[in-house]
Amino acid sequence: AAMAVDYAPEVAGCVSSMVDLGCAAGVESQRLFLARRTALEMLRDRGYSVPEDELARTLPEFRAWWSETPEIERLSFSTTLASDESNKSKITSRARES
Numbered sequence: 001a002a003m004a005v006d007y008a009p010e011v012a013g014c015v016s017s018m019v020d021l022g023c024a025a026g027v028e029s030q031r032l033f034l035a036r037r038t039a040l041e042m043l044r045d046r047g048y049s050v051p052e053d054e055l056a057r058t059l060p061e062f063r064a065w066w067s068e069t070p071e072i073e074r075l076s077f078s079t080t081l082a083s084d085e086s087n088k089s090k091i092t093s094r095a096r097e098s
Contacts, residue, residue: 026063029059029063029066029067030059032062032066033059033063033066035075036062036075036093037055037057039091040054040055041055043079043091047081047082048079048080048081048082048089049080049081049082050079072093073092073093073094075093076090076092076093077090077091078090
C-alpha cells in the first residue's frame with residue numbers, strides 16, 4: 001500500500017533557507033553549522049542544558065561568528081545534565097585529515 005505524504009511548505013521553506021549555492025567555503029560553513037546544531041539538539045533531547053540562543057542561531061549568524069576566528073576548536077562545547085550537574089558532556093571538533 002502506498003503511504004500518503006503530507007506536504008509541509010513551512011518545512012520545505014525552512015530547509016531550503018539553509019541550502020547554500022555558493023562557494024566551497026560557504027558549503028563548508030553550512031556543513032559545520034548543521035553538524036554543531038544537530039549535536040546541540042541531541043544533547044538537549046537527552047536532558048542536557050543547552051542555551052536557547054545556541055539553538056536559535058541562524059546560518060548567517062553562525063557564519064558571522066565563525067568568520068571572526070575560523071578555528072575548528074571553536075565548535076567544541078561542554079554542558080551538564082539538567083537533572084544532575086555532576087554529569088558532564090563535552091563535544092570536541094577536530095580538523096579533517098587529508
